[in-house]
Amino acid sequence: MEKNPVIVEFEALPQNQGFARAVAGAYCAAFDPTVEELTEIKTAVSEAVSNSVIHGYEKKGRGKIRMELSMIDRDKLSVKITDWGKGIADVKKAMEPLFSTEESGEMSGMGFTVMESFTDKIFVESAPEKGTAVTLIKYLDTYYDV
Ligand SMILES: Nc1ncnc2c1ncn2[C@@H]1O[C@H](COP(=O)(O)OP(=O)(O)OP(=O)(O)O)[C@@H](O)[C@H]1O
Numbered sequence: 335m336e337k338n339p340v341i342v343e344f345e346a347l348p349q350n351q352g353f354a355r356a357v358a359g360a361y362c363a364a365f366d367p368t369v370e371e372l373t374e375i376k377t378a379v380s381e382a383v384s385n386s387v388i389h390g391y392e393k394k395g396r397g398k399i400r401m402e403l404s405m406i407d408r409d410k411l412s413v414k415i416t417d418w419g420k421g422i423a424d425v426k427k428a429m430e431p432l433f434s435t436e437e438s439g440e441m442s443g444m445g446f447t448v449m450e451s452f453t454d455k456i457f458v459e460s461a462p463e464k465g466t467a468v469t470l471i472k473y474l475d476t477y478y479d480v
């Protein structure tokens with residue numbers, strides 16, 4: 335069962351990556367996470383938001399990103415990050431380690447790999463020119479008290 339849903343919507347600006355990170359951290363404070371859990375959640379969220387800013391909206395700074403946080407069954411955190419940007423033509427390929435469409439060589443193509451290794455489940459829905467939604471599920475050691 336889904337509990338305590340929180341929805342935050344913000345502009346696709348690079349500085350909002352830090353904002354999203356902080357919101358995810360603040361949301362998690364209620365279930366007394368370990369330092370490790372907290373770092374993993376915040377980092378996975380940062381990667382998803384950075385992808386929406388850089389790839390989804392191609393760094394244009396225009397467009398909305400929605401972050402939906404909730405708890406499932408008292409011990410699983412769910413964070414869904416949605417953009418209405420460019421979308422991904424081949425999700426399977428995009429999720430391969432070291433795959434990047436950025437040709438500058440600045441990006442390592444490890445964002446999805448980081449998200450996968452720091453969470454327990456990841457769902458990616460995307461369609462070209464429609465946008466992308468990434469759902470991150472993290473099983474927690476502690477119970478969320480409600
Ligand atoms: N929200 C998104 N909108 C459009 N394309 C995306 C989105 N997220 C990911 N992609 C595509 O998937 C590819 C792989 O993403 P991933 O985060 O793994 O690597 P990267 O962003 O290229 O590099 P890194 O995250 O290591 O800096 C990206 O290069 C991009 O083409």
Ligand SMILES: [Mg+2]
Pocket residue numbers: 381384385444445446
């Ligand atoms: Mg990335």
